[in-house]
Amino acid sequence: MPELPEVEVLRRSLEARVLGDRIDGVRVWNRSLREPVDVRRLARRCAGRRIEALGRRAKYLLAHLEGGSTLVVHLGMSGRVTVVPEAEAREAHEHVALYLASGRRLRLRDPRRFGLVLALPTAGLEDDPHFRHLGVEPLDEEFDAGVLARAARRRRGPVKPFLLDARVVVGVGNIYASEALHLAGIHPGRSVSRISAARWHRLAGAVRWVLERAIEVGGTTLSDFTDGDGQAGYFQISLSVYDREGEPCGRCGRSVRRLVQAGRSTYYCPGCQR
Numbered sequence: 535m536p537e538l539p540e541v542e543v544l545r546r547s548l549e550a551r552v553l554g555d556r557i558d559g560v561r562v563w564n565r566s567l568r569e570p571v572d573v574r575r576l577a578r579r580c581a582g583r584r585i586e587a588l589g590r591r592a593k594y595l596l597a598h599l600e601g602g603s604t605l606v607v608h609l610g611m612s613g614r615v616t617v618v619p620e621a622e623a624r625e626a627h628e629h630v631a632l633y634l635a636s637g638r639r640l641r642l643r644d645p646r647r648f649g650l651v652l653a654l655p656t657a658g659l660e661d662d663p664h665f666r667h668l669g670v671e672p673l674d675e676e677f678d679a680g681v682l683a684r685a686a687r688r689r690r691g692p693v694k695p696f697l698l699d700a701r702v703v704v705g706v707g708n709i710y711a712s713e714a715l716h717l718a719g720i721h722p723g724r725s726v727s728r729i730s731a732a733r734w735h736r737l738a739g740a741v742r743w744v745l746e747r748a749i750e751v752g753g754t755t756l757s758d759f760t761d762g763d764g765q766a767g768y769f770q771i772s773l774s775v776y777d778r779e780g781e782p783c784g785r786c787g788r789s790v791r792r793l794v795q796a797g798r799s800t801y802y803c804p805g806c807q808r
Contacts, residue, residue, distance in 0.1 A: 536609045538672070538705025539748035541593050544615060548595075548640075549588045551617050556584045556635040557599070564629040568610060568650050571630060579603040579653035580632065592668050592704035594650075596659075604656045605632075606664065610648030616641060669702045672741050677703065679734035686726035686734075693729060694722035695796045697741070706741060709776045710748065712801045714740040716775045721807040722800045723793070747772070775801040 536544075557580045565571035583599040590596060595615070597605040607615060620639045624631075630651050632640040642651060654662055669685070670677050685702040696702060697711040706714070715722050717740040720733055729737075751772065774784060778801060779792040788805035 535611045535707065536593065536613070537707030537710060538590075538593060539710070539745055541590050541595055541609065541705070542673075542749050543752050544609075545588050545590045545595055548615070548617065552585050552597075552634065552638075552640060553588060554584065554586075555638075557581055557632050557640075558635050559633040561631045561633065562629065563624070563631075564647070566647060567629065567644065568608070568648050569652065571651050572653075576605075576630075576651065576653050580605055591659075591665055592671070592700060594664070598656055602656050604654050604659055606650065606652050606654055607642065608650035610644060610646065610650065612646040613642060613644040613649035616643070668700055668704050670704070672703050672706060672745055677738065677742070679731065679738045682738055683729075683731065683734045686729065690725050690727045692723045692795060693720060693726050693737075694800050695798075696726050698796070698798070703741070706745070708798050708800075709773070710741070710744050712776045713774055714744045716801075716803060716807060717744060719806055719808065722795065722802050724808075775803060777801065 560573075560577045560580055562571050562573045562576065565573060580599060580603065583601050583603060585597050586600050587598040588596065589598060593608060595607040595609075597607070599605060607613075609615070618639050618641060620633055620637050622639065625641065625643050627645040628641050628643045629647070629649075630642040634640060642649060659665060670681050681703070686696065689696065694711055694715060697706050697714070698708065712722065714737065718733065718736040720729070720737055775790050777799075778790045781790050782788070783790055783803040783806055786803060786805040788803055790801055790803055793800050793802070
């Protein structure tokens with residue numbers, strides 16, 4: 535599933551390609567995504583409007599349009615947004631397309647259909663049900679050890695699922711939580727009630743470092759993700775523990791182990807992480 539780094543990589547690649555372009559028309563071939571696409575609303579709020587800015591909130595891509603509308607896209611588990619010539623043949627599982635004045639097509643391909651495409655008023659976007667529950671952005675200045683420690687008060691669960699809670703911090707995701715915990719030397723099963731201030735400090739720094747590094751190399755492509763030009767990411771070759779069960783830890787040489795937490799695979803080093 536694309537996480538924050540992948541959506542940020544996509545945002546940056548699209549910004550270089552479509553910023554300032556105008557959406558001339560909208561085509562929906564299949565409206566049966568995670569939420570049914572409101573075709574009329576999408577066309578009304580997007581057609582004829584210039585793309586003024588591209589943003590991101592958590593794992594949502596935001597295209598802010600002139601006239602006070604925002605196109606919201608979530609990639610779900612297998613979504614891909616690319617820019618192609620308008621005349622290029624429709625791709626398999628291409629469900630929604632925006633036709634641009636420059637003669638290109640911005641298309642959403644989503645084989646598993648867990649993605650989301652909708653248009654909302656830009657004013658009050660943070661109060662929309664899709665956004666109002668979301669926690670702090672881990673790349674913002676306000677994200678630090680104190681944010682994590684305060685959110686952990688009166689909790690006793692393990693730290694790995696805690697990092698995946700979007701009400702606490704957004705967009706970290708399964709891969710990056712495993713990697714950040716390894717970098718910080720914290721066992722994924724350690725209770726948040728037993729994490730010291732020093733450990734929270736290390737973890738906040740590790741989360742930021744891992745996400746920034748992933749963005750630098752284009753995100754992680756394990757199966758579906760590409761940027762707006764169709765290019766895959768390369769962070770998977772730098773993974774320290776994720777999906778490396780049985781392989782030696784690059785820091786201490788112990789074999790990486792796997793456990794299941796809240797239905798998700800967690801990878802860790804029993805030597806480095808306490």
